[in-house]
Each structure stands twice: as C-alpha cells, then as structure tokens.
Amino acid sequence: MRKPQAKGGGEAAVDFGRLPGYIGYQVRQTQSAIFRDISRSIGECGVTPGEFSLLSMLASNPGLNSITLARLYRLDKATLSLSLKRLAGRGLIQTDRSEEDRRYSSLRLTPAGRKQLRRATRRIEMQERAMDAVLKPGEREQILDLLQRIAGAFDR
Amino acid sequence: MRKPQAKGGGEAAVDFGRLPGYIGYQVRQTQSAIFRDISRSIGECGVTPGEFSLLSMLASNPGLNSITLARLYRLDKATLSLSLKRLAGRGLIQTDRSEEDRRYSSLRLTPAGRKQLRRATRRIEMQERAMDAVLKPGEREQILDLLQRIAGAFDR
C-alpha cells in the first residue's frame, strides 16, 4: 500500500501518495498518454480521437441524426452541432435534412471523409498494436471488460 | 468480433463497429463517465480531478516547485502556471520564492487547501468504492496494473 509510483524523469523522491491506487487517476493518466501519442501524429492522422469516433459511427450508421449521437455520447446537442459543423467545414461529412421529418438532419460521410477515416483507422490500429506489445494473451479482452464494467457503474 | 456495444437509451440498432474493441476508445469512454460522475458533485467536492491531483501532490511533497510538477504530468509550464494561479486565487495553495535559488517557487497547501483536499478525498474515495461494487476481488489491482503498463507503452 502507498507505493510511490515513479514516472520517468530525474525527479528523485517525489511521493505520489495514494493517487496511484485510484482507478480514476490511472484512467486519466492513461487516457492522457494515449492522447499525447495520437497528437504527435495528428497531421498524419488528420482527426482527433473524438472526431474519429464520430466518423466511425457515421460509417457504420449512414443517415444517423445528431440528436441520437448526442444521446449516445451524452453530449449536449449544441456541443455536437459544433463538432459536426467543423467536420462538414472540412468536407468530411455531409448533412441533409431528412425527407420524412424535416426537423432531423441525416448525417453521412463524404468520399473525402471515408478516405480520412481509413487513414485514421490505420493510425489508431497501429496504436492499438503498440498496446498489445505490453499485454499478454487475454489481457486485451480483460481490460476491455473491466473498463466497460467501470463505465457502466456510473451509467445512472 | 464486431460486437455492437449497447449503451443505454432506446437507440435500437446503432452499430458501434470496431470502436468497442479499441482500448483507446474504452479508456476515453470510461474517463468521461468518471468525470461526469465527479462533475455532478463538483460543488460538494470543490475541485476538478486535475486540481485534486495537484493538491494531493503538494500535500505529499510540500515545497515542490512548478517545473517539477510540469515535468511529472507532462504539461507546459505555462499551463501549470495558470492552474496554480487559480488554486492560489481561491486560497488553496501558497507560493513562495525559494531561499536558495530565487528562480524557484515553493508550493504548499494552505490550511484551507488541506481542508478542501480532505473533502475532495472523501468524495473521490466514495467514487472508488462505487467502482469496487462492480469489481471482483483482485480486479482493482489487475486494472491498475494493466493501465500503468499501457500508459508506460507510450512513455517514449
């Protein structure tokens, strides 16, 4: 218990206290390490992790509307509206009004969006392979399961 | 493979594609669920997760300087300067110039900061207990280990 957690660099004798024993803390640190790694190749990859999720969802669910996306990711519709506007501005998605109910927009990837998604997917999967390099057989499934259960604990 | 990952809500038949199989994706979702949960009681708790880390570090390492903190958390010194300014403005920390080398500041909690940290710690540990409720014996140690190894894979 209370094992200090060295983190590289020559900061001898810094005491992390109980922080390393908190799952919340380690999830934050890990998320930040993963994000930093992707950011280093953001030019090569072209999209942020959040944008990658959105593009993937539209690839699997063409015609999806933004209120559904907002509910799935628990974002305010205004927040999502801005993200989608940016993606549309870059020509990666196309937003049309739905025929049946003209309040809804129908979202889908453009050809440029599909191409960008393929590029980003290659980069993301490279990163996942880098993680596999430090995991033993079965551990990927294990952590995916643990993370989903923990997130589920707060689904409320 | 390609198991769609239902996420509550009545969005029947939304296909998450490969996303649920990516560790990066699940870490992001979990971090976001944990953050949302803490945010709901931010008034009660008083500090953000990032501020909680900073206060904890200063509790365990009184007199720490900001460049060391910046290196540990891989933040730019300007970024950290702003966070510390906000904490100082709320009277939670006190920053003094070091005696030996007057370029350095010596950071420490004020009595109000110690009190706030105790309050936040109670809240954070409640959250950790909520996670334990969905974990079997040994699984907390398991996920802490897995997360640290994955973060370490990108330490570069």
Add this chain to the structure above:
DNA sequence: TATTGTTATACTCTATAACTATA
C-alpha cells in the same frame, strides 16, 4: 546563456441559454 515563472494569445471541448424551423 540557461532556467523558472508569468502573461498574451489562440484553439479545442464542453455547457447553458436563446433562437429558428418543423411537427
């Protein structure tokens, strides 16, 4: 010259509130 720290500026992500168009 090099290092610590601050300030100015800018960009992303997020939310709330007020609005329009549609139902």
Add this chain to the structure above:
DNA sequence: TATAGTTATAGAGTATAACAATA
C-alpha cells in the same frame, strides 16, 4: 407545445511565443 438544430457566450484545459527575474 415539443423537438431538432444553430448560434452566442462563457469557462476549462491545453499549447506556443515573448517576456522578466535569477543564476
């Protein structure tokens, strides 16, 4: 009246660049 979507505004969190003080 209710819902989908947009815009305006504001607050964190992050970075880069330019600067001051100290070594």
